Amino acid sequence: MVFSSESFLFLFLPLFLLAYYATPVRWRSATILVGSYTFYAWWRIDFLGLLILTTVWAYGLGALISRHRGTAKGRMYLTIAVTGCLGVLGIFKYLNFFLDSIAALVGTDVAGLGIHWRLILPIGISFYVFQSISYLVDVHRGDAKANATLLDFAAFIALFPQLIAGPILRYKDLEDQFRQREHSVELFCDGMARFIIGLAKKVLLADAIAPLADLAFAAEDPSMALAWFGAAAYMLQLYFDFSGYSSMAIGLGMMMGFRFIENFNMPYISRSITEFWRRWHISLSVWLRDYLYIPLGGNRSGVARTYMNLMIVMTLGGLWHGANWTFVLWGIWHGGILAIERATGWDKSSSRHLIALPMTLLFVLIGWVMFRAATVDEAFGVYAGMIGLNGLMPDPSTWQAVTRESLALLIVAFGIAASEPWLRGIFRPDPAIRISASGAAALTRSDVVAQATLSVAVTVIGALTIMKLAEQSFSPFLYFQF
Structure with a gap:
């Protein structure tokens, strides 16, 4: 189901909004969750299970990370949690790409390797996995609290307006809104x-x-x-x-x-390309900055390391968009220009x-x-x-x-x-x-x-x-x- 379809505009959305506003405030997260799961299952009901498992995984590990925050055990739980999320993304989004690349290196195709199946890419997986990772890291850093109910957290991960193609939301930004938010005609x-x-x-x-x-x-x-x-x-x-x-x-x-x-x-x-990435897909740019560029050292470890970090982040950002060498090269292209702009000062002087x-x-x-x-x-x-x-x-x-x-x-x-x-x-x-x-x-x-x-x-x-x-x-x- 897509927003620009008659089934969404004239069936799903009116029925959801009627149900949402008819539900008592304290139970509206349940309405959001049921509506969002229905929205997602409209595409393929079997992949709804993967969304639910990812949600439960992040919620359970988030609680353990919070309980042991600041300790070696807390860091261990964070590693396990993020590895699990990346594992889901890696298998469903990149395994086909990996097998195709191996086959190309040996001069054949995947059938020639004896592989006669292909994984289907679950719709929206890049977005809800990134949201899960940001929650886990924020809990580890103390930027978000792991005190949400499973119902509220599941409703956050599955929130249907942004479930399929963003923007990439962070729980710490919506935490208070799930407890209390404005509802008005205006x-x-x-x-x-x-x-x-x-x-x-x-x-x-x-x-x-x-x-x-x-x-x-x-x-x-x-x-x-x-x-x-x-x-x-x-x-x-x-x-x-x-x-x-x-x-x-x-x-x-x-x-x-x-x-x-x-x-x-x-x-x-x-x-400048630097300014472009402050204006284009802002939620992804901020996510890459906060959860990849800064942890890699950002611009704090010398000039050469800064350029390397820019290249790594943009290359991985390109790969996030899809399992194809075209996206890798697109990321390298932008990363290279960002590094050149930083080296020449063009990122600061271009406006003139x-x-x-x-x-x-x-x-x-x-x-x-x-x-x-x-x-x-x-x-x-x-x-x-x-x-x-x-x-x-x-x-x-x-x-x-x-x-x-x-x-x-x-x-x-x-x-x-x-x-x-x-x-x-x-x-x-x-x-x-x-x-x-x-x-x-x-x-x-x-x-x-x-x-x-x-x-x-x-x-x-x-x-x-x-x-x-x-x-x-x-x-x-x-x-x-x-």
Whole structure:
């Protein structure tokens, strides 16, 4: 089940919200848990068991770590707990990759090794395993308390708005919210607006320009024009698809009284790769910093070690996205640029240079080609097209496969991404979209006009999105594969 499906929008979500608000406050975690497990089991009920086992494992070991915190036994329990979580992730996400790599080294395939099975990747496993690890480490550090009930902790791990594709939440940030959180008409309406905007990003923009990216990456020898169009289309498709999911997750959380962290902050206005990673997939960037980069020594162990740490973190961050050499190379690409920016001071001085923005966008786009490609060879085929080795223009039959709608919406998507600071500042300086359901008398006239305009705009966007959704085929979110 995906957020942009009729079964979610018109069946699951209304029934869940009715059940949630009909449940007494003290039992709402139970409603969240049942609803979230139902949501996950809609995909495959057998993998629900893995989610439950991971939850029980983290909860039980977290209690032992808390009881023996600061002792050798506590560190031993932490090692066991994190190893177990990484073991689950390693087996289900990377065993196929490992076997394929071994087979390639000996010049055969996995069937030639006598292996005739493949593991299915459980959806959302990277996210709920990372959340479990952060909880265990935070308990060890004393940043989180292991005093939650199993019900609350299970509801946190399985919380369906972010279960499949984030943002990556940390228990210490939601601990108090599970005990007490705000429920109001105003917050519910704010959340609904965030959800509608996120749905529109996915349906009206990301899905509409996806055929351009698919066409370029499916071409055997893409021309220069097709390669650049396809790379730019994927760059925008991924942003609006993933940021759209994050907006929907944040909006759903608000409708339930939760406040999640923002996951995107206008990444395509960045003037360095360092700044880009402060704006793109923020929850992952912060997780990698707090649980990998800093424990490795961060920038405290000398210049050479700092660069090495950056490379290690970004390479592992690339591998987190998928078991493929394309993701490893994508991580190395970003890690190398981060190290160069740190070494040259560009991370601090880039804002003063006019070339910084287009250069950063070019580096990001080059990286996205490797990220999108199914194989390293496919990525270099697109790179060859981008530098003109396959000719300048595609044949007429290729252009016929490109719709005017896709080209027009590619331009619209580019305009929206480029003008996000201006769009956010139209109604209020706070980047959160807000529709007030009360307190209008306390607002200034301009505030009333702005909020009324925003209400109408969101309503129109929502209607257009539903109409578009009714006529298109199923399209999962891109980050579901991670």
